Amino acid sequence: EAEHAFLPALLDAAKNPRIIRDAPGYIDCSVYVTVLEVPTRLDRALGDQHPMGNPHYNVSPEGGKAAARAIADGLGRLYPEHQAVFQRNLDAYLAQLDAAAVRWEKEAAPLHGQKLVSYHPDLVYFAEAFGMVPFGTIEIRAGIDPTPSHIAELEESMRKNNVKIVVRELQYPAGLAESVAQTAGAKLVELPVMSGGLPETKDYISFLDYNLRTMLKAVQGS
Template sequence: MNRTYYLVLFLLGMGLTQVSVAKLNIFACEPEWASLAKTLGGDQVTITAATTAHQDPHRIEPRPSLIAKVRRADLLVCSGAELEVGWLPMLQRQAGNRKVLPGQVGYFEAAEQVERLGIPKQVDRSMGDIHASGNPHVHLDPNRLLTIASALSERLKTLDPSNAAHYRSRFDDFTSRWRQALKRWQRIAKPLKGARVVVHHQDWDYLFDWLQIVKAGSLEPKPGLPTSAGHLVKLRQALIQEPAGAIVYTHYQSPKAANRLSQLTGIAALELPYTVGGGEGVTDLFSLYDETLKRLLKVIP
């Protein structure tokens, strides 16, 4: 009798444990946020990333498998500032999960947590596929990234208060490691200060702002528009007047235009990882910055 009683208590206890270990289900729009959420959430979260480093996060196919993942999510972690405007609202509509709609606690926009660069004074269609809410590629400034990490950690605590201490200690650990790395990055990146670099798209504005690299031109004649032969000729003329140290493009962009301009000018074309998974050994945000600086310093010593 007693034994049965204890067995019942034991089984009930198991049931309760099962409930309390239910993990937060996080849907990250881009690999950088999947990585940050994993670092801050540890074993209390499960993460799905909507895109990989091989995909252009401005435009992906809103596949049914992604809708199902948004439906199950407790939290969406995205860049925001309209980076995902071409696909995320559609996923949110189709998923019918009220918890993760804009304005809800289950929807987190990284760009909203920080001051954004490049907010246009006015927007019209002649300006191209412009980011009207400012530049959304915020993960490439390590200082802004720390602000975002702090806000995301708070959000995890709000959604899962029973594990608040766990999230706090993971954030503290991340912060101290990040601050250490930041000192190292700032030291080794000194030769990049004032360097002139041509970009494919405005993905690098925050990185350049941090490192004081000068944007010497863009392969896109207007944001989001493909380059043209005429535009390359203009760029070449400008670069003859005032040369640059590199032409950078991301892992997800075609190297064609960068290589063409490189042939025309003799300036090195350089692929940078852009996000986690965008190069060999780029497995987290730390190695993303390490590898980015290493590659830039190789061509701009």
């Protein structure tokens, strides 16, 4: 339900009754997610709000595990005769993720307490998973383009608060993020927000590996 803003229209456009809401083929990957940033009030002036909370849970290990469970459940509903196979595959995949998460937790120690600015608020779950502190966004709010005054205030606040990391998610323009990082004296980090976003991120574990190690290089070099 987290991607309420576009999902209903997308499902309608598909014209496939098997995947509409409440149909057997409708799999909501967020059902097991502990959702962050659930708004206390809704206001169009506040940008692209998500009434059910921040939908970018895929950038954290726990979000990935939650999605895998939901997918296995959905496949089991569709093909109950193969439910045992889906459960075995899920168990094996979760074991891989758990093993990687132990390693990631140790590797992430230098990130603890580090503040970051991102273009869009889509690294909140990443920050929570690895001990970082979201400080602000280049967008004024989600979906609202930055203004010169917003950028000037952000850069000044970053300098005052010793914020050393600016993240440009790969789907956003490079120039402004580069300028903010340079003006504020921060490092620019460029990250995909989906597996497959770069050749090095061909699957989910390599995606999280890449993002964590790229962030570590920036922090340890700052």
